[in-house]
Amino acid sequence: MLKRPKVVAFDIIGTVFSMEPMRPALVALGLPPLALDFLYTAGLRDTFALAATNTFAPFQSVLSGCLDEALAMHGLDVSPERKRAVLEMMKTLPPHADAKAAFQVLADAGIRIFALSNGAASTTRGLLAAAGMDGLVEQVLSVEDVKLSKPRAEVYLYAVQAARVAPGEMALIATHPWDLHGAKAAGLMAGYVARGLPYARALRAPDLTGKTLLDVASEVVRI
Structure with a gap:
């Protein structure tokens, strides 16, 4: 039987804040609409490669290289200033419409809220x-503190240590199955924000x- 977690950690990019405003900006560079999906998945590809080999680079710098890759694939020559402007949009992403309400439901139930991102803490x-959600978050944690990226177990256990709870007393809420798989492997509870997409069967449910x-x-509050 599930026990209500004492702490909920939220993934940030994609889960709480939407990257969709970047799609038209990438199209304006001459890329197809699916370039946003390529940029993010290629960024994860390289981030995972770094994590698997015990190395680290900030997510923004990884995305910069992936943007260069996407532009080269389409034969586009874009100025550094225009590329930088698109990547800087990561710092101004809008929250999903129900994000603040979700945080408030947990806070009203006395559940502590953390942010746990592959991005920089300052950006988060x-x-x-x-x-207007910062007052609902107890701590903002970044993989840059660990120098390893999710889904490495060290990242989730770092959050557990920061919260001073046992792994089973923390839940991760995310829209990325790979992230939740990592959290489950580290002993955390996992809540999947589906948004119409199925969960990957090969990963921990x-x-x-x-x-x-x-x-x-x-659902967390109802436990």
Whole structure:
């Protein structure tokens, strides 16, 4: 039987904040609409390669290389300034419509809230502050503190240590099955924000699934 977690850690990029505003910006560079999906998955590809070999690079620098790759694939020559402007959009991503409500449901239930991102802590703090959600978050944690990226177990256990709880007393809420797989492997509870997509069968199954952030947060409170 599931026990209600004392702490919920949220993945940030994609889960709480949407990358969709970057899609038209990439199209304006001459790339196809699916370039956003390539950029993110290629960024994860390289981040995972680094993590698997015990090395690390900031996610922003990884994405920069992947953007160069995408542009080269389409034979596009874009100025450094225009490329930098697109990547800087990562610092101003909008929250999903139900993000603040999801955080509030947990806070009202006395559940502590952490942010756990593959991005920089400063970027996450800026996003949360702009969305008026920073007051609901106890701590902002970044893989840059560990010098390894998710889904390495060290990242999730770092969050557990920062919260001063046991792994089973923390849940990760994310829209990325690979992230939840990593959390489960490290002993955490996992809540999947499906948004219409199936969960990867080959990965460790989540404990909770909902269509939206608010659905999953509400399920956590109902435990």
